[in-house]
Amino acid sequence: MTTADLLGKILQVVMALVIFAAIIGLLIFFIDKAPKKGRDYWQLAGFLLPALILVAIGLVYPAIRTSLLAFQDKSGEWTFDNFVWMFTQPAAIRTLINTLVWVLLVPTFATAVGLAYAVFIDRSRGERYYKAILFMPMAISFVGAGIIWRFVYEYKGVGDQIGILNAIVVAFGGDPVQWMQTDPINTILLIVVMIWIQTGFAMVLLSASIKGIPTEQIEAAQLDGTNAWQRFTNVTLPGIRPTIVVVLTTISIATLKVFDIVRTMTAGNFNTSVVANEMYTQAFRASEIGRGSALALILLIFVLPIIVYNVNTLRKQREIR
Structure with missing residues (x-):
């Protein structure tokens, strides 16, 4: 791996961290600006929703996809x-x-x-x-x-x-x-x-x-x-x-x-x-x-x-x- 490749990898990691911090910051900002009435529910939804989305993408979808692939052959035909x-x-x-x-x-x-x-x-x-x-x-x-x-x-x-x-x-x-x-x-x-x-x-x-x-x-x-x-x-x-x-x-x-x-x-x-x-x-x-x-x-x-x-x-x- 060359120095340029290493710097590129480091830059990607830094950018990912910056994007993550920006998303969390925006999330906290909008939750803080939520109406006082029902703010507890907005806070609950604001902090739970990202976790639920990640679970759905990283766990639920792969589980469903794997279950479907188990009943398919290489050509995509349904089979046991x-x-x-x-x-x-x-x-x-x-x-x-x-x-x-x-x-x-x-x-x-x-x-x-x-x-x-x-x-x-x-x-x-x-x-x-x-x-x-x-x-x-x-x-x-x-x-x-x-x-x-x-x-x-x-x-x-x-x-x-x-x-x-x-x-x-x-x-x-x-x-x-x-x-x-x-x-x-x-x-x-x-x-x-x-x-x-x-x-x-x-x-x-x-x-x-x-x-x-x-x-x-x-x-x-x-x-x-x-x-x-x-x-x-x-x-x-x-x-x-x-x-x-x-x-x-x-x-x-x-x-x-x-x-x-x-x-x-x-x-x-x-x-x-x-x-x-x-x-x-x-x-x-x-x-x-x-x-x-x-x-x-x-x-x-x-x-x-x-x-x-x-x-x-x-x-x-x-x-x-």
């Missing part, structure tokens, strides 16, 4: 072939199965490990440092995490192994393994990366929820002669159940959308592809827009039950209160 392909071709079926495996394992193990860690370090000396250690992977992007773990799983046919996992195998007298090409263990190893990232998130939320349990309840349970496990199952778990639901839901949705880890480490090869990765591959690599849109629609259908469950849970909690 995209969904027939998805549920009949072995590679596509394997992609759906892999996604379900991810959604079953990642939220379960990340939440379980995060909860166990939060319970064990609760009110211990150095608790903040223990939390920081586990939470650090959350500060790493999925692409960065994928690159780090590629080195962990690295394979060399001869010589010293630079991959930690293969170095351990060789140290115990085994032969190095091409982990990322070995099906189905490669999918499990990719899932480990996601669990490693999400465990810190689960730990932080669950630890905060545990600290919110009234001390009187725990002391009363101790006076009743309960052991640590009984206090955990009868006092701690019921007290943090809403937080567990939130953590499981958040991690499940993030797992359904996982793309970076798979793309960085295997590019979906060797039977490791998931819906988000296959959606990209079909739409932008194979130029099969219809198939990519159908996969996007399936991804939305996967997410909807989680959203509905959370809405019902929140509604019940409000009714109880």
Whole structure:
């Protein structure tokens, strides 16, 4: 990139910021000049309308457009072939199965490990440092995490192994393994990366929820002669159940959308592809827009039950209160 191109890019950014500031300024000016009668409604409309327009352009329209493209072929003819392909071709079926495996394992193990860690370090000396250690992977992007773990799983046919996992195998007298090409263990190893990232998130939320349990309840349970496990199952778990639901839901949705880890480490090869990765591959690599849109629609259908469950849970909690 030449200096002129760089200056041009900078100028474009500056102009975009100036235009944005001008629009916001005009919006505030006209709202301030609105009649006193009903000014609150004008202010509400003035600040909500730009957001609603952006949501409509960036979310609603693409969702409708994608749903329509899912039922079209390359020539624009209406067809169900995209969904027939998805549920009949072995590679596509394997992609759906892999996604379900991810959604079953990642939220379960990340939440379980995060909860166990939060319970064990609760009110211990150095608790903040223990939390920081586990939470650090959350500060790493999925692409960065994928690159780090590629080195962990690295394979060399001869010589010293630079991959930690293969170095351990060789140290115990085994032969190095091409982990990322070995099906189905490669999918499990990719899932480990996601669990490693999400465990810190689960730990932080669950630890905060545990600290919110009234001390009187725990002391009363101790006076009743309960052991640590009984206090955990009868006092701690019921007290943090809403937080567990939130953590499981958040991690499940993030797992359904996982793309970076798979793309960085295997590019979906060797039977490791998931819906988000296959959606990209079909739409932008194979130029099969219809198939990519159908996969996007399936991804939305996967997410909807989680959203509905959370809405019902929140509604019940409000009714109880």
